[in-house]
Amino acid sequence: METREKIVIIGGGFAGLQLAKSLNNKRKKVIVIDKVNHHMFQPLFYQVACGRIEPSNISFPFRKIFQRSRNIQYRMTDVQKILPEQNKIVTQDAEFTYDKLVIATGCKTNFFGNGKMEHLTFGMKNTQEAIAIRNHVLLAFE
Numbered sequence: 001m002e003t004r005e006k007i008v009i010i011g012g013g014f015a016g017l018q019l020a021k022s023l024n025n026k027r028k029k030v031i032v033i034d035k036v037n038h039h040m041f042q043p044l045f046y047q048v049a050c051g052r053i054e055p056s057n058i059s060f061p062f063r064k065i066f067q068r069s070r071n072i073q074y075r076m077t078d079v080q081k082i083l084p085e086q087n088k089i090v091t092q093d094a095e096f097t098y099d100k101l102v103i104a105t106g107c108k109t110n111f112f113g114n115g116k117m118e119h120l121t122f123g124m125k126n127t128q129e130a131i132a133i134r135n136h137v138l139l140a141f142e
């Protein structure tokens with residue numbers, strides 16, 4: 001029986017999603033892991049933050065994106081550790097083995113070492129943060 005190469009992609013952002021789509025229906029087993037269940041179109045977070053569009057307008061569920069794929073699976077979980085010598089990753093829910101691993105986890109907000117700024121400002125790197133800004137502004141006006 002043929003054993004297909006197993007590719008694990010951590011992160012379903014622009015990079016991870018683009019790669020997964022290019023591997024759709026190829027002779028590979030692909031597992032996309034993301035800690036949230038939807039792809040986020042980050043360039044429009046500011047529109048969510050100022051209340052012009054709903055978060056659902058820029059959130060695309062991974063299960064829907066991959067529902068017709070025969071070789072791509074999606075798992076929602078937070079990757080916590082990579083064990084390269086064992087070709088294994090450890091998540092909060094389970095361990096996954098791989099033949100090839102792609103890390104496409106994006107980046108974090110940089111506060112340039114200013115801890116005070118970290119507490120006093122809002123980030124805008126995920127849907128929850130954009131909603132937090134929207135709620136804060138609306139409440140301030142109310």
Ligand SMILES: Cc1cc2nc3c(=O)[nH]c(=O)nc-3n(C[C@H](O)[C@H](O)[C@H](O)COP(=O)(O)OP(=O)(O)OC[C@H]3O[C@@H](n4cnc5c(N)ncnc54)[C@H](O)[C@@H]3O)c2cc1C
Pocket residue numbers: 010011012013014015016033034035036039040042043044045046077078079080104105106107124125
């Ligand atoms: C507000 C804003 C506006 C932007 N506007 C533009 C623009 O106009 N034009 C432009 O070209 N670019 C823009 N960008 C930049 C662009 O969105 C990023 O460059 C791009 O999203 C990076 O893609 P990525 O795949 O590397 O990471 P991301 O898109 O950030 O994806 C990373 C994914 O990894 C997941 N992840 C992270 N850690 C883990 C973990 N431990 N376990 C499981 N999953 C994990 C995250 O949930 C996320 O889904 C903007 C960014 C922001 C924040």
